[in-house]
Amino acid sequence: MEIKQAEFIISAARNTQFPSNNMAEIAFVGRSNVGKSSLINSLTNRRKLVKVSSTPGKTRLVNFFMINNEFYFVDLPGYGYAKVSKSELKNWATTIEGYLVGRRQLYKVVLLVDSRHKPTKDDITMYEWIKYYGYRCMVVATKSDKVTKNEKAKNEKIIRDTLKLESNEKIYFFSSLTKAGKQEVLDNLFDEE
Incomplete structure (x- = not known):
């Protein structure tokens, strides 16, 4: 797939503000500072489509x-x-859940994990949640330029085992710095798995 056009539409605080047309949606989710903004900017060939912040938790x-x-x-x-604060964390959880529960237009959820580390408890919860509600899930391991080839193989097994991925579920390694893995991610956003 090739992305030729990308444009910001809305920042929504509640579901009444979500677009109401029936266009497919691909959601990107992951821990703060995992590189969501950088991935989206890279996929869309737009350096500043999504604001990249040095302060985690800005979105x-x-x-x-x-x-x-x-x-x-x-x-x-x-x-x-x-x-x-705990109340802010609760608000974020409510916002994420408010989007994900029953969103008919949601075609796939892209779960980002850091390729250098074992997935966190929150990553495991998010993966289980995506599966529980029957959404397609694509696991993207970011910051892959920071791991060696040997570490990559070892870390792939750790990610796979920690998330308890099915044998047919692939992990896509991606680097926003080198763009390694970009085309593979793009080409599999709308696969049927």
């Missing part, structure tokens, strides 16, 4: 981006960032 709303005038990328708030 607090559900952000919709129209892609090729055909479907949406949806950037969900990052989870697992410790330096916010």
Whole structure:
């Protein structure tokens, strides 16, 4: 797939603000500072479509981006960032859940994990949640330029075992720095698995 057009549509605080047309949506979710914004910017060939912040936990709303005038990328708030209040964490969880529960237009959820580390408890919960509600899930391991070939093989097994992935579920390694894995991610966003 090739993305020729990408445009910001809305930052929504609640589901009444979500786009009401029936275009397919691909949601991106992951822990704060895992590289969601960088991945979306890379996939869309737009350096500043999604604001990349040096402060984790900046995305607090559900952000919709129209892609090729055909479907949406949806950037969900990052989870697992410790330096916010409990009430704010609860609000983020409510926002994420408010989007994910019963969203008919949601075609796939892209779960980002850090390729250098074992998935967190929050990553496991999110993966289980995606599966429980029957959504297609694509696991993307970010920051892959920071691991060696040997570490990559070892870490892939750790990610697979920790998330308890099915044998047919692939892990896509991606680097926003080198763009390694970009085309593979793009080509599999709308696969039928």
